[in-house]
Amino acid sequence: MAEAAAEVASVLDQAAAWLAEGRQVALATVIATWGSSPRPVGSQMAVDDRGAMAGSVSGGCIEGAVVHEAQQVLTTGEPRLLSFGVADETAWSVGLACGGKVELYLEAIR
Amino acid sequence: MRRRLFDALRRAQAEKRAVALVTDLGTGLQTLVHADAQEGDVALEDEFLPQVRDAIRRDRSGIVEFYEGRFFIQVQNPPxxxxxxxxxxxxxxxxxxxxxxxxxxxxxxxxxxxxxxxxxxxxxxxxxxxxxxxxxxxxxxxxxxxxxxxxxxxxxxxxxxxxxxxxxxxxxxxxxxxxxxxxxxxxxxxxxxxxxxxxxxxxxxxxxxxxxxxxxxxxxxxxxxxxxxxxxxxxxx
Incomplete structure (x- = not known):
């Protein structure tokens, strides 16, 4: 979304900087939200193969789990759909404290 | 995302051109839609393009369904x-x-x-x-x-x-x-x-x-x- 334009610019800039350093980089994008999720659709976060991150996809509740998942995606090269929410405890060990639900698309930049 | 598309996305951003990245959530295939062209893994059908252009105009990223597929449209407008x-x-x-x-x-x-x-x-x-x-x-x-x-x-x-x-x-x-x-x-x-x-x-x-x-x-x-x-x-x- 528009509001995210400048901020997404800096996320992609950071991703490009990591790629230029020879790091592997994964990109997570919020593709759907329900309830009171803190970040709108289109928000992005980049993660490199050392676990460094830029940007955000929630208010800080799930970024750690996304960094973890990103390492799998960087290993396999296969994109993943992730969903996080309080009602979804069986699938994911972390939830959103705010009570919302968020779906992410996580992919490697290759 | 292919490196080539990522670079094209960054170029559009630097040149302040509106584009949209369309991802087929089933297959992972991606297409970058420009004002008057598209590039990527697959060419989108003419019937689908108006939805993408509408998303750009409304500045609204989101999931859309087209026939059997589920697609995510990521709108990248200039600031x-x-x-x-x-x-x-x-x-x-x-x-x-x-x-x-x-x-x-x-x-x-x-x-x-x-x-x-x-x-x-x-x-x-x-x-x-x-x-x-x-x-x-x-x-x-x-x-x-x-x-x-x-x-x-x-x-x-x-x-x-x-x-x-x-x-x-x-x-x-x-x-x-x-x-x-x-x-x-x-x-x-x-x-x-x-x-x-x-x-x-x-x-x-x-x-x-x-x-x-x-x-x-x-x-x-x-x-x-x-x-x-x-x-x-x-x-x-």
């Missing part, structure tokens, strides 16, 4: 723009605040003593007369325009130009009394009641602001409210 008329004290607060909120900010003031890099570090300055400046900057529906000079010679031509543009927000600094006089002058210049009603004046949300920084907050808050659509947006997350 929102704010054009401030008057390189005054309030502008010195408003310009960096708006930049932080994601706006591309231009400050217009033909008075050389006001529009200096020392007063506006890292902000684009334009020394043209406001009507010439606005004609060149061509405000669109993702642009906000705020006049702050208090000088009708500078503010009025800017407001007339702003009202003939699709700018989403037009604000004018000045008290109710000043605003009433402005109404008379602009009416003489040909601005009708409907056009004049678009001007937010006195500018900004009423938060009892006193200092230049507080007034800047009230203006940025009103711009945000206008952009995001008010109470309706509450509860949508």
């Amino acid at each position: 929102l723009r704010l054009i401030i008329i008057g390189a005054v004290h309030i502008a010195q607060a408003l310009a960096p605040m708006a930049a932080l909120a994601g706006y591309d900010v231009t400050v217009v003031d033909p008075r050389r003593a006001f529009a200096t890099d020392a007063r506006f570090p890292a902000i684009t300055l334009n020394g043209e007369w406001p009507d010439d400046a606005l004609a060149a900057l061509a405000p669109d529906h993702r642009t906000a325009i705020v006049t702050l000079t208090h000088d009708p010679k500078l503010d009025d031509p800017a407001l007339l130009a702003a009202l003939s543009s699709p700018a989403f927000y037009v604000g004018a600094l000045g008290s109710r009394k000043t605003h009433a006089k402005r109404r008379e002058r602009l009416a003489e210049a040909g601005a009708g009641e409907d056009a004049f009603a678009r001007i937010k004046g006195p500018v900004g949300l009423d938060i009892s602001a006193v200092t230049p920084a507080e007034i800047a907050i009230s203006i940025l808050a009103e711009m945000t409210l206008t952009l995001r659509g008010g109470p309706k947006a509450k509860g949508e997350g």
Whole structure:
């Protein structure tokens, strides 16, 4: 979304900087939200193969789990759909404290 | 995402061109849609393109279904723009605040003593007369325009130009009394009641602001409210 334009610019800039350093980089994008999720659709976060991150996809509740998942995606090269929410405890060990639900698309930049 | 598409996405961003990245959530295949072209893993069907263009126009990323597939459209528009008329004290607060909120900010003031890099570090300055400046900057529906000079010679031509543009927000600094006089002058210049009603004046949300920084907050808050659509947006997350 528009509001995210400048901020997404800096996320992609950071991703490009990591790629230029020879790091592997994964990109997570919020593709759907329900309830009171803190970040709108289109928000992005980049993660490199050392676990460094830029940007955000929630208010800080799930970024750690996304960094973890990103390492799998960087290993396999296969994109993943992730969903996080309080009602979804069986699938994911972390939830959103705010009570919302968020779906992410996580992919490697290759 | 292929590196080639990632690079194309960054180029579009640097050149401030609107594009959309379309991802087939089933297969992971991706297409980057430009104004008049597309590139990527697969060419989107002609029937699908209007939905993508509509998403770009509405500045709304999201999932759409097309036949059996589920696609995510990531809209990448150039930044929102704010054009401030008057390189005054309030502008010195408003310009960096708006930049932080994601706006591309231009400050217009033909008075050389006001529009200096020392007063506006890292902000684009334009020394043209406001009507010439606005004609060149061509405000669109993702642009906000705020006049702050208090000088009708500078503010009025800017407001007339702003009202003939699709700018989403037009604000004018000045008290109710000043605003009433402005109404008379602009009416003489040909601005009708409907056009004049678009001007937010006195500018900004009423938060009892006193200092230049507080007034800047009230203006940025009103711009945000206008952009995001008010109470309706509450509860949508």
